[in-house]
Amino acid sequence: MAIFQVIKFDGPQEALVWKHPKENITSGSQLVVGPAQTAVFVREGQICDLFESGTYTLDTYNLPILSALVNLPFGGRSPFAAEVFYVNQRSILDIKWGTQVPIQLKDPVYQVIIPLRAFGQYGVSVQDPALFMEKLVGTAHAYTTDDLVRYFRGLVGSRVTDGLSTALTEEGISFVEASARIAELSDRIAQRLQDFFAAYGIRLVNFFINSINAPENDPTVQRLKAVLSERQKMDALNYNYQQAQTYNILGRAADQLGGDGGMAGMGVGAAMGAAVADLVRQNLQSVQPAPPTGPAGKVEAPAFCVHCGTPLPAGAAFCPKCGQEVKGRQSLLCSFCGSPCQLGDRFCARCGRPLAPSSGT
Numbered sequence: 001m002a003i004f005q006v007i008k009f010d011g012p013q014e015a016l017v018w019k020h021p022k023e024n025i026t027s028g029s030q031l032v033v034g035p036a037q038t039a040v041f042v043r044e045g046q047i048c049d050l051f052e053s054g055t056y057t058l059d060t061y062n063l064p065i066l067s068a069l070v071n072l073p074f075g076g077r078s079p080f081a082a083e084v085f086y087v088n089q090r091s092i093l094d095i096k097w098g099t100q101v102p103i104q105l106k107d108p109v110y111q112v113i114i115p116l117r118a119f120g121q122y123g124v125s126v127q128d129p130a131l132f133m134e135k136l137v138g139t140a141h142a143y144t145t146d147d148l149v150r151y152f153r154g155l156v157g158s159r160v161t162d163g164l165s166t167a168l169t170e171e172g173i174s175f176v177e178a179s180a181r182i183a184e185l186s187d188r189i190a191q192r193l194q195d196f197f198a199a200y201g202i203r204l205v206n207f208f209i210n211s212i213n214a215p216e217n218d219p220t221v222q223r224l225k226a227v228l229s230e231r232q233k234m235d236a237l238n239y240n241y242q243q244a245q246t247y248n249i250l251g252r253a254a255d256q257l258g259g260d261g262g263m264a265g266m267g268v269g270a271a272m273g274a275a276v277a278d279l280v281r282q283n284l285q286s287v288q289p290a291p292p293t294g295p296a297g298k299v300e301a302p303a304f305c306v307h308c309g310t311p312l313p314a315g316a317a318f319c320p321k322c323g324q325e326v327k328g329r330q331s332l333l334c335s336f337c338g339s340p341c342q343l344g345d346r347f348c349a350r351c352g353r354p355l356a357p358s359s360g361t
């Protein structure tokens with residue numbers, strides 16, 4: 001029966017777990033465990049004794065569990081049957097991950113469904129060799145990095161998808177801002193993955209998101225980017241959407257009125273007059289002076305001289321420009337659309353808004 005003097009790792013470098021080919025071991029043999037390795041003794045499917053990096057002489061002192069199972073004689077040289085597995089605990093830092101299909105996420109800012117994709121990488125190392133073998137290796141003679149990557153590809157992808165969706169929604173992060181907050185999102189998802197890997201005896205060394213993006217050919221993404229681009233132009237000009245719509249309407253009205261100069265143009269102008277005037281008022285009201293007030297703070301409509309059109313000061317008896325006598329409030333302008341109105345009118349003849357009562361009525 002063969003007797004081994006030295007037991008050491010002789011497997012491929014990519015192996016995370018490698019089983020020594022010989023199972024007949026003699027007490028007193030030398031066990032060599034390299035850096036970042038752990039030797040695990042297994043008998044009849046039961047994990048017994050573990051040895052970290054170093055050189056050991058096998059005897060009943062350092063094989064307490066195995067000795068009890070096989071009844072090794074104290075100081076004896078009898079061979080015994082046991083399996084020796086070498087577990088590599090070096091860090092694997094270049095495992096790629098990515099969303100297999102886009103994440104259908106309702107953007108918390110723009111409230112539209114955006115298909116997001118994410119890519120990155122992570123690193124792991126075996127932290128608990130016994131638990132790692134129980135959960136993943138079993139009776140396999142070898143377990144490689146590729147085996148680990150294949151096993152966790154779908155599991156990691158689903159948890160990243162869930163974690164990323166939750167983080168964007170809870171933090172109110174739009175997909176256009178996500179790339180600027182990759183570091184924050186990476187840390188948040190890494191915390192969720194740590195406990196998941198720990199259940200397999202694995203330590204998560206690091207986790208990174210390298211890219212978050214949306215397919216350029218998606219119709220929703222294209223429309224949203226077009227709107228955002230237009231909004232940036234308006235912001236640069238201190239220009240808003242309502243103003244843009246107002247001037248578009250004015251432009252179309254001018255085109256209609258300028259078409260033939262006849263009754264058709266006048267009809268279009270009359271139909272659009274009130275709407276255009278209202279939009280102009282809404283957009284320009286911030287720069288209009290406040291109307292004059294009368295006794296007890298009552299708002300009065302502005303008065304104008306009927307002879308020269310000069311604005312009249314409150315209570316004026318004569319026009320300050322032409323000197324003509326002012327008899328009451330001879331002419332009023334609608335405070336909404338600016339159209340001239342007659343004394344005693346209660347509503348504007350153009351926009352239909354109620355007129356502020358004059359002090360003379």
